[in-house]
Amino acid sequence: MSIKLKIDGHDLIAQEGETILTVAKRAGIEIPTLCHHEELKPFSSCFICVVEVEGMKRLLPSCSTVAADGMIISTNSERVRCSRKVCVELLLSDHVGDCRGPCQVNCPAGIDIPGFISLLARKNEEDAIRLIKDALPFPASLGRICPRPCEQQCKRICTDEAVSICFLKRYIADVDLKRSEPYVPSTGGSTGKKVAVVGAGPAGLTAAFYLRKCGHDVVVFDNHAEPGGMLRYGIPAYRLPRDILAKEIDIIRKMGVSIQCKKSLGRNFTLKSLADEYDAVFLAIGAQQASDMRVEGEKEGGTIPGIAFLDDVACGKKVWIGDDVVIVGGGNTAIDAARTSLRLGAKKVTILYRRTRKEMPANDFEIEAALHEGVKMEFLAAPVGLARTADGIKLTCLRMELGAPDASGRRSPVSIKGSEFILKPSAVISAIGQSVDTACMDFEDNHLKLTKWNTLNVNPDTFETSQKGIFAGGDCSSGADIAVTAIASGRKAATAIDQYLKDEKVTGEGKHYLHLMSEKSEDVPEEVLQMLREKADAKQIMPELDPSMRKKNFEEVETGFTYEQAAREAERCLSCGCRSYSSCTLHELAVKYEANPERLAGKKRSFFIDESHPQIRYEGHKCIMCGSCIRICSEVKGLDALGFIGRGFSATVGPMMEKPWAKSTCDGCLKCVPLCPTGAISLKVTAAEESIARMQKGLDASKVILEDKREESKKGELGHVKNV
Ligand SMILES: Cc1cc2nc3c(=O)[nH]c(=O)nc-3n(C[C@H](O)[C@H](O)[C@H](O)COP(=O)(O)OP(=O)(O)OC[C@H]3O[C@@H](n4cnc5c(N)ncnc54)[C@H](O)[C@@H]3O)c2cc1C
Ligand code: SF4
Ligand code: SF4
Ligand code: SF4
Ligand code: FES
Secondary structure, three states: OOEEEEEOOEEEEEOOOOEHHHHHHHOOOOOOOOOOOOOOOOOOOOOOOEEEEOOOOOOEEOOOOEOOOOOEEEOOOHHHHHHHHHHHHHHHHOOOOOOEOHHHHHOOOOOOHHHHHHHHHOOOHHHHHHHHHOOOOOHHHHHHHOOOOOHHHOHHHHOOOOOOHHHHHHHHHHHHHHOOOOOOOOOOOOOOOEEEEEOOOHHHHHHHHHHHHOOOEEEEEOOOOOOOOHHHHOOOOOOOOHHHHHHHHHHHHHOOOEEEOOOOEOOOEOHHHHHHHOOEEEEOOOOOEEOOOOOEOHHHHOOEEHHHHHHHHHOOOOOOOOOEEEEEOOOHHHHHHHHHHHHOOOOEEEEEEOOOHHHOOOOHHHHHHHHHHOOEEEEOEEEEEEEEEOOEEEEEEEEEEEEEEOOOOOEEEEEOOOOOEEEOOOEEEEOOOEEOOHHHOOHHHHOOOEOOOOOEOOOOOOOEOOOOOEEEOOHHHHOOOOHHHHHHHHHHHHHHHHHHHOOOOOOOOOOOOOOOOOOOHHHOOHHHHHHHHHOOOOOOOOOEOOHHHHOOOOOOOEOOOOHHHHHHHHHOOOOOEOOOOOOOHHHHHHHHOOOOOOOOOOOOOOOOEEOOOOOEEEEHHHOOOOOHHHHHHHHHOOOOOOEEEOOHHHOEEEOHHHOOHHHOOOOOOOOHHHHOOOOOEEEOOOHHHHHHHHHHHHHHHHHHHHHHHHHHHHOOOOOOOOOO
């Protein structure tokens, strides 16, 4: 007798004894599962497959509920989705694992750091540069100037020093640039679509790189004589040599991007004319306007804006600053202006900053380098008046103290009454901030919305402005920030622009759920800390020119790792992150149901790793006790190699009598590996193998690796296999 039922409004027929899941699947209705597998008897431990059956109070697991005549079933109602979300959050509440290395999570561009370091450790620099360039096109430049947010989260800092990620990236990129034919990504067939990019800084050039990779025709316009933005005209050559930046830009040209310099938005063309001629426009004009110090007499006194000063020096113009230079500000521009002043021959260079060194926004290693070269720092001091007298400049300053924290979270400087003091420098350089020059954009025609900070108002996921077809990113939308953030926004905007040009829904790169073992290093499990202590190893020191020599010229200060140093430093990386990231169903469901792992978070599972098996790694802290591995082994293979061991948060899976996995009756068929819905059972692959597979096959990386390993296993190349 055939059974008639309705699922999500579809009239369906089921055979006697069939489950709701089987009937739904046959009809193409997707129901997520975790503990269920077609080869196995239903187990019903995870409840992720629940559905709503009319007339039933409780939701029912579709994998084990037999279809009955007249059933009316909803597989995706609000109640079902809420229940699934809670299930996922419960599974994540005690989960211990890093989906991706914490370094990668903290990199604004999300570079596959463990992957490229693992490739470097295996002397595979060619794939390493490809992997890096999947995330950004300026590794040689960034490898020199990035403030390294990734290193601030490196797992090693719990017990040791961070891996020198940035210098390793620079090493790989330098090796590539020294080749007769550096890596140039392929650009695919032409789509016939044209995109105009305004601004040839890191954001604009990055967008051009990825748009061209998608096959679009790209023209980049810039008002300077050379491309590069602040990397060319702000950051001095002793930190980022011009030829290095030029070589990275050349690769973008080789891909077919046209870069047209001395072309200015607002003078040579308007936003409207670009929108009329091109299929899409990306604005990346940076924050190139120096902010005023708002000090009495500033204009008449003749202060030099820091970015204009650095721009002039970069253009080779003669700039007179005299012997005794005062720089006002505490950011990168202030430090660069100070070190440049020394190189121009100033005998005394003083940075005046109104807070303390702790609050300085400049990179700590830059501050350190400036101090080594002899720059003086006058903290808790601010100018209040400037006058040009017959004797020269008279800069009136006040001493400050720190008061309550302001909106930025930093303690506000408060002036101390009667603390006035006078400085008589030969020049004053102001470096207190930058803003976006919005005057060049014809808002009246196009109604581009601005934020209250006078930056372009964009959708943070898609970088769309308020005007259809016009996107914006980098400093002009974020406000003055750092290069890697501008680069990341250029790549993400390119993805959104590509979607727009293909008439797809514009969603951008999308959000990734990333489970982390701990947000703070003090919450890292003791077993991991112990492992880190055992692996303690001092980091390699970047060789650099002697301060007494380097301050006389614009030669690059940091001279780069040798091969031996790079290889040794790469060995320090622990390849953090989960090798099952691309196949983890728990992760996939966390994204789908927008799970919040913190909502139900409580006691965590015990940290436990068994690596005794030659092909398989078992990580008990990622196990959700679904039993699939145990059941496939006993029900399908008839081997009983595995069982549940212990209870509660320290329960694990393994051979009886708590023997290691290597001592089980396992025959190496690897059937349990793809069945495990998390990364608890994974193949022993390196981060390099995983990254190469992902570059070649996208998200099917785990399947590709598994097939390869199965082949090796069949040929008996893995040693342990008895009878596959
Ligand atoms: C002195 C200094 C030091 C810095 N040091 C560091 C550092 O060590 N590490 C770090 O990560 N970041 C540093 N930064 C910040 C970093 O350089 C910027 O965040 C980054 O360059 C922003 O990139 P962008 O592409 O958004 O803009 P920009 O680099 O500013 O590029 C914008 C481009 O648009 C062009 N443009 C502007 N208006 C027009 C127009 N109307 N028509 C045509 N073209 C136009 C400009 O000429 C420029 O080429 C520093 C910045 C400065 C100023
Ligand atoms: S098992 Fe899944 S959720 Fe857990 S760390 Fe690995 S990828 Fe992330
Ligand atoms: S040890 Fe390696 S993978 Fe782990 S956080 Fe540090 S750099 Fe990243
Ligand atoms: S190890 Fe076994 S019990 Fe644990 S999650 Fe994986 S398949 Fe399930
Ligand atoms: S209860 Fe059905 S898949 Fe787990």
